Amino acid sequence: MExxxxxxxxxxxxxxxxxxxxxxxxxRDRVVKMMGPSGAAAATRSKIKDMSAEVVDSNPYSxxxxxxRMGIVDNYERIRxxxxxxxxxxxxxxxxxxMLTRCGIGRLLLYDYDTVELANMNRLFFRPDQVGMTKxxxxxxxxxxxxxxxxLESYSLNITTVKGFETFLGSLKARSSNGRSTxxxxxxxxxxxxxxxxxxxxxxNELRQTWMESGVSEDAVSGHIQLLVPGETxxxxxxxxxxxxxxVDERTLKxxxxxxxxxxxxxxxxxxxxxxxxxxxxxxxxxxxxxxxxNSLKDFFPTMEMRPNPQCSNPAxxxxxxxxxxxxxxxxxAAKAKMEAEASxxxxxxxxxxxxxxxxxxxxxxxxxxxVQRAAADILPEGLVRELPDExxxxxxxxxxxxxxxxxDDLEELQRQLDALNSS
Amino acid sequence: MExxxxxxxxxxxxxxxxxxxxxxxxxRDRVVKMMGPSGAAAATRSKIKDMSAEVVDSNPYSxxxxxxRMGIVDNYERIRxxxxxxxxxxxxxxxxxxMLTRCGIGRLLLYDYDTVELANMNRLFFRPDQVGMTKxxxxxxxxxxxxxxxxLESYSLNITTVKGFETFLGSLKARSSNGRSTxxxxxxxxxxxxxxxxxxxxxxNELRQTWMESGVSEDAVSGHIQLLVPGETxxxxxxxxxxxxxxVDERTLKxxxxxxxxxxxxxxxxxxxxxxxxxxxxxxxxxxxxxxxxNSLKDFFPTMEMRPNPQCSNPAxxxxxxxxxxxxxxxxxAAKAKMEAEASxxxxxxxxxxxxxxxxxxxxxxxxxxxVQRAAADILPEGLVRELPDExxxxxxxxxxxxxxxxxDDLEELQRQLDALNSS
Numbered sequence: 001m002e003x004x005x006x007x008x009x010x011x012x013x014x015x016x017x018x019x020x021x022x023x024x025x026x027x028r029d030r031v032v033k034m035m036g037p038s039g040a041a042a043a044t045r046s047k048i049k050d051m052s053a054e055v056v057d058s059n060p061y062s063x064x065x066x067x068x069r070m071g072i073v074d075n076y077e078r079i080r081x082x083x084x085x086x087x088x089x090x091x092x093x094x095x096x097x098x099m100l101t102r103c104g105i106g107r108l109l110l111y112d113y114d115t116v117e118l119a120n121m122n123r124l125f126f127r128p129d130q131v132g133m134t135k136x137x138x139x140x141x142x143x144x145x146x147x148x149x150x151x152l153e154s155y156s157l158n159i160t161t162v163k164g165f166e167t168f169l170g171s172l173k174a175r176s177s178n179g180r181s182t183x184x185x186x187x188x189x190x191x192x193x194x195x196x197x198x199x200x201x202x203x204x205n206e207l208r209q210t211w212m213e214s215g216v217s218e219d220a221v222s223g224h225i226q227l228l229v230p231g232e233t234x235x236x237x238x239x240x241x242x243x244x245x246x247x248v249d250e251r252t253l254k255x256x257x258x259x260x261x262x263x264x265x266x267x268x269x270x271x272x273x274x275x276x277x278x279x280x281x282x283x284x285x286x287x288x289x290x291x292x293x294x295n296s297l298k299d300f301f302p303t304m305e306m307r308p309n310p311q312c313s314n315p316a317x318x319x320x321x322x323x324x325x326x327x328x329x330x331x332x333x334a335a336k337a338k339m340e341a342e343a344s345x346x347x348x349x350x351x352x353x354x355x356x357x358x359x360x361x362x363x364x365x366x367x368x369x370x371x372v373q374r375a376a377a378d379i380l381p382e383g384l385v386r387e388l389p390d391e392x393x394x395x396x397x398x399x400x401x402x403x404x405x406x407x408x409d410d411l412e413e414l415q416r417q418l419d420a421l422n423s424s
Numbered sequence: 425m426e427x428x429x430x431x432x433x434x435x436x437x438x439x440x441x442x443x444x445x446x447x448x449x450x451x452r453d454r455v456v457k458m459m460g461p462s463g464a465a466a467a468t469r470s471k472i473k474d475m476s477a478e479v480v481d482s483n484p485y486s487x488x489x490x491x492x493r494m495g496i497v498d499n500y501e502r503i504r505x506x507x508x509x510x511x512x513x514x515x516x517x518x519x520x521x522x523m524l525t526r527c528g529i530g531r532l533l534l535y536d537y538d539t540v541e542l543a544n545m546n547r548l549f550f551r552p553d554q555v556g557m558t559k560x561x562x563x564x565x566x567x568x569x570x571x572x573x574x575x576l577e578s579y580s581l582n583i584t585t586v587k588g589f590e591t592f593l594g595s596l597k598a599r600s601s602n603g604r605s606t607x608x609x610x611x612x613x614x615x616x617x618x619x620x621x622x623x624x625x626x627x628x629n630e631l632r633q634t635w636m637e638s639g640v641s642e643d644a645v646s647g648h649i650q651l652l653v654p655g656e657t658x659x660x661x662x663x664x665x666x667x668x669x670x671x672v673d674e675r676t677l678k679x680x681x682x683x684x685x686x687x688x689x690x691x692x693x694x695x696x697x698x699x700x701x702x703x704x705x706x707x708x709x710x711x712x713x714x715x716x717x718x719n720s721l722k723d724f725f726p727t728m729e730m731r732p733n734p735q736c737s738n739p740a741x742x743x744x745x746x747x748x749x750x751x752x753x754x755x756x757x758a759a760k761a762k763m764e765a766e767a768s769x770x771x772x773x774x775x776x777x778x779x780x781x782x783x784x785x786x787x788x789x790x791x792x793x794x795x796v797q798r799a800a801a802d803i804l805p806e807g808l809v810r811e812l813p814d815e816x817x818x819x820x821x822x823x824x825x826x827x828x829x830x831x832x833d834d835l836e837e838l839q840r841q842l843d844a845l846n847s848s
Contacts, residue, residue, distance in 0.1 A: 005455050012448055012455070015439075028436050031429050045542060045552040055683040057541035063644070064546050066685035070643045095548075099688040102546050117481035118469060122488050122526050124519075124548070127570060128469040146551060219494045220487070221710065240810040259479040261490035264523040265703065269696035276689040276720050286645070286721030295807055296700050297710030301725045302807040383719055383726040386664040 004030050047148050051077045051104065060147070061104060073283045080149075082282050083107040083184040085172060087159060087200055089135040090114070091123035091262055092214050092223075093190030095271035096278075098125060100150075101143045103279065107151040107176050108143070109184060110136050111168060113158040123264045151176060159199050169203050186278055187211035190271075192260075194241070201236035204228065205316035208323075210281075214274045215243065220261035223270035224293040225277055226306075231320030233290060234306035237313055244293040244302065266296055428454050471572050475501045475528065484571070485528060497707045504573075506706050507531040507608040509596060511583060511624055513559040514538070515547035515686055516638050516647075517614030519695035520702075522549060524574075525567045527703065531575040531600050532567070533608060534560050535592060537582040547688045575600060583623050593627050610702055611635035614695075616684075618665070625660035628652065629740035632747075634705075638698045639667065644685035647694035648717040649701055650730075655744030657714060658730035661737055668717040668726065690720055 008030055011023050045060065053065035067073040084105055086093045089112040097108055112135040116126045130138040136154035143152055155171060157164040175182045187209055189200045197213060204211045208230050216223040222244035228235060273292055280286040293302040308321050380386070432454055435447050469484065477489035491497040508529055510517045513536040521532055536559040540550045554562040560578035567576055579595060581588040599606045611633055613624045621637060628635045632654050640647040646668035652659060697716055704710040717726040732745050804810070 008455050012451055015448055024436055024439055028433060031432050031436070045545075045555075057543045060542045060545040060552075062543050062683055063686040066683045067644060067687075069683075070685055072643055072645055072685065095692070098548060099692060102548065102688045104546075118484045119481050119486050121469075121484040121570065122528075124522060124526065128484075129569070131469075145553070146545065219496055220491060221496055242804070242808050243811045245807055245809045259486055259490050259493075261494055261496065262487040263491070263700070263703070264526045265696045265700040268519070268523060268692050269700070272689045272693035272696060273723070276687070276693070277723075279687070279689065280721075287723070289723045292723050293808055297704075298807075299697070299701075299711070299713045299716050299725070299727065300807055301723070302805050303723065304805050304808065380666070381726050381728050383669055383722075383724055384666050384717055384728065385669045387667045 045148065051080070064103060073285050076283065079104050079279075079283060080106045081181065082186070083109065083176060083181055084278065084282075085109040085111070085184045085187045087111045087168075087187065087189050088191035088196065089139050090120070090190060090192060091125075091264075091267035092216060092271045092274065093188070094123075094125035094135070094139055095268055096188055096190060096214075096275050097139055097143060098146065099271065099275040100278070101147045103275075104147065105150055107153070107181070107184075109171060110139055110152070110154045111157065111159060112136050112139075113156060113164075123262055123267050159203075160195050165199060165203070168199075169206070172203060172207055172209065183207075184209070185282060188274060188278065189213045190274075192216075197236055197241070201228070202314070202316065205230050205235055205314055205320055208320060212274060212277060212281075214270055215241075216262065216266055216270055217243065218260040220263040220266050221296045222294055223266055224291065225270065225274045225289070226291045227277065227281070227288060230317065231308065231322075231324030234308050235312060235314055235317040235320075237317060238309035239306070242291065242293075242304070242306070244295050266294070269294055269296070469572065475504070488527060497709050500707065503528055503703075503707060504530045505605065506610070507533065507600060507605055508702065508706075509533040509535070509608045509611045511535045511592075511611065511613050512615035512620065513563050514544070514614060514616060515549075515688075515691035516640060516695045516698065517612070518547075518549035518559070518563055519692055520612055520614060520638075520699050521563055521567060522570065523695065523699040524702070525571045527699075528571065529574055531577065531605070531608075533595060534563055534576065534578045535581065535583060536560050536563075537580060537588075547686055547691050583627075584619050589623060589627070592623075593630070596627060596631055596633065607631075608633070609706060612698060612702065613637045614698075616640075621660055621665070625652070625738070626740065629654050629659055629738055629744055632744060636698060636701060636705075638694055639665075640686065640690055640694055641667065642684040644687040644690050645720045646718055647690055648715065649694065649698045649713070650715045651701065651705070651712060654741065655732065655746075655748030658732050659736060659738055659741040659744075661741060662733035663730070666715065666717075666728070666730070668719050690718070693718055693720070 008027055011027050015023060048061070051061045051065055052059055053062060053069060055062050064079075065076055068076045082105060084100055084107070086097050086100075086108065089097060089110050093110075093112070097110060100108060114135050116130045116133050116135055116138050118128065118131055120126050121128060125142070126135070126138055127142075130141070133141070134156045136156045140152050140154050143150065153171070153176075155167060157167055159165055159168040172184055172187065173182070187200065187204055189197055189211060191197060191200070192215075200211060200213075203209070210227070210229045213226045213228060213236060214224070224242070224244055226242070227233060273289075273294065277289055277292070281288045289303060290305045291303055293300075295302070308317065308324075310318075310321065312318055312321070432451055435451050439447060472485070475485045475489055476483055477486060477493060479486050488503075489500055492500045506529060508524055508531070510521050510524075510532065513521060513534050517534075517536070521534060524532060538559050540554045540557050540559055540562050542552065542555055544550050545552060549566070550559070550562055551566075554565070557565070558580045560580045564576050564578050567574065577595070577600075579591060581591055583589055583592045596608055596611065597606070611624060611628055613621055613635060615621055615624070616639075624635060624637075627633070634651070634653045637650045637652060637660065638648070648666070648668055650666070651657060697713075697718065701713055701716070705712045713727060714729045715727055717724075719726070732741065732748075734742075734745065736742055736745070
């Protein structure tokens with residue numbers, strides 16, 4: 001690279017003496033060569049019209065479409081129909097934006113008024129060469145290179161000002177720039193102060209907009225995410241905010257001489273939990289968490305649900321609560337119809353009928369695997385199983401002795417099975 | 425850099441029409457800026473000799489050194505003395521490497537034999553313009569730009585081959601390239617198959633090397649991290665691997681036509697938990713987790729401890745177990761001496777004597793905050809507290825009525841306090 005640049009300098013110096021068209025072409029070629037493996041076109045990837053599940057190295061969506069093949073998600077491609085707004089493109093918001101971009105979200109709206117500083121480099125996403133750019137510009141630069149299929153809209157503004165709030169509200173309601181959708185499907189709040197959260201709350205209450213709130217403590221060691229559905233769950237004004245107990249208070253950030261601590265780990269985990277919850281909500285799989293806390297010092301993850309406060313000080317919240325109460329008969333009827341439809345479907349068709357993958361996994365070593373899992377079950381906590389290293393070389397273990405309940409016996413039994421595997 | 429090259433191209437194109445000496449000088453300046461140490465300094469940042477806690481936008485370490493000021497970590501700067509080896513620079517390993525780099529780790533050793541493909545773009549870290557590069561080269565390119573203070577050593581090799589294993593073992597024992605340390609302080613396994621994990625296990629058992637294992641399920645919706653201390657905890661061969669139950673089996677990855685699913689969320693969360701556990705281990709704060717699972721469908725995080733298996737098939741593990749047993753009297757004596765020292769220190773000095781920050785937070789609204797937390801305590805799960813939006817404008821609430829234990833009463837009380845805040 002440096003040699004190339006030296007050569008360029010020599011050419012330029014020569015050019016000063018005697019302009020020469022051939023040398024200009026030579027320099028052009030050199031610059032293009034420095035821009036990527038085989039030129040500028042290869043530097044980023046071209047747009048992809050339809051998501052494909054084809055298992056080839058050149059397909060950026062193969063590992064995502066596999067979620068569908070495995071029966072985790074019914075229709076992964078629907079992600080392209082969704083629009084998500086991210087308010088605050090800092091330590092959590094920027095990583096959330098990158099995750100959604102890499103997942104192939106249809107449209108991302110980004111809001112921030114800040115610029116990139118070297119002091120942000122202890123969190124993921126921004127690079128030192130972006131220092132001085134607005135966070136929204138820097139994010140668009142990075143995200144559009146990662147996935148050109150995502151429609152990016154960025155707003156460098158402060159939503160807590162009157163004008164900023166108007167633009168914010170307008171953009172959440174507007175038709176997308178490609179005309180494919182109106183409004184957004186989810187708002188993610190990734191801001192670092194109470195005022196901005198209250199503004200997001202106000203906008204979402206007014207627009208009947210489901211949103212998720214996130215936060216990281218000022219001592220960098222805890223955080224949380226929270227789902228807010230206007231009228232159905234507590235809004236952000238229904239009660240003082242719920243945070244993970246870890247000793248330090250967030251609002252001191254803005255005081256003189258006090259600098260909040262932050263870690264790429266805590267912020268990465270919170271962004272991951274936030275976008276995972278968003279994917280579950282949008283693509284309808286798993287259980288969407290109403291509240292999930294993260295205490296990193298103890299690796300403790302408290303959860304809870306919060307109902308709306310009938311005395312909430314936010315008038316829009318009270319309106320949404322009233323609407324939600326009034327729609328109860330319709331909701332109940334819909335839920336009943338859905339349950340009945342599912343019950344009859346379950347009788348007629350086996351679940352995951354085309355899920356070949358799961359079937360091939362278990363094949364004929366099925367029985368042996370289950371017996372090992374049973375043997376280990378009494379010493380394992382809920383939700384954990386032992387995984388055998390290689391089913392293909394699995395050897396039927398000798399009949400297990402009547403369980404004595406002692407850990408050593410279980411381990412011995414597991415060990416015999418493992419030895420059989422290792423020796424085969 | 426790429427912008428500069430684009431600008432250069434535009435200038436060259438213009439030059440073809442009408443030679444212009446000023447444009448040549450402009451291009452020359454651009455080339456010089458892109459060159460060598462002084463040029464690199466403009467695009468990326470220069471090295472920093474000592475970590476500073478100064479709160480200025482230009483300090484990339486201010487938010488990390490704040491951990492020390494807040495009493496979370498005793499000596500954050502010690503991170504520069506540590507070397508961490510990351511085996512497998514894929515969806516988990518690359519993000520773990522970026523987190524440690526941004527945290528300012530002293531030295532990172534990276535191992536992988538794979539190249540970057542577009543099919544990796546659904547996970548964080550690698551960029552489309554790096555397709556075709558080895559993962560270790562691409563990682564060094566990105567990480568050295570993010571933080572030039574980190575010493576990076578990369579090994580593009582397969583540790584499961586005889587030659588690869590030799591190089592791996594040798595590099596773990598070697599003196600660092602800057603001569604500051606010998607050996608590594610922690611090995612992180614971020615590989616995607618059983619064989620490679622067994623190889624890491626073998627090397628760490630031989631070298632008495634503490635390591636952490638990580639894994640993500642083939643259906644992309646669960647994962648885990650595990651701490652392994654040779655002789656003290658179960659090694660990877662002591663029992664079949666423990667994974668989070670989520671339905672799909674990892675070993676099918678290598679079968680024909682089966683493509684594992686992956687998500688940037690799950691991998692980002694696992695990388696975050698892994699590096700958080702690493703920071704707690706290296707910098708001695710919080711509780712280091714022996715095992716932490718992540719079931720993303722239910723947001724469930726199982727934990728457990730695993731003792732070594734006295735019948736383990738790995739001879740090196742048995743040796744380490746024997747050593748650990750033999751060193752018990754010395755360990756007990758050391759633990760007793762430490763406890764006694766801490767007990768006498770606690771009498772002589774107040775804890776966190778120079779932690780001004782915590783003191784200023786609580787100041788005179790201390791009593792009011794605690795009373796609110798008490799009022800909310802009976803409806804909150806363990807580990808969660810309500811946070812008041814602004815202590816400065818806090819108004820002493822009317823005396824709380826005798827608690828009836830009903831949720832509505834508590835919410836009403838909280839609401840009164842919140843209203844007082846909002847109206848002030």
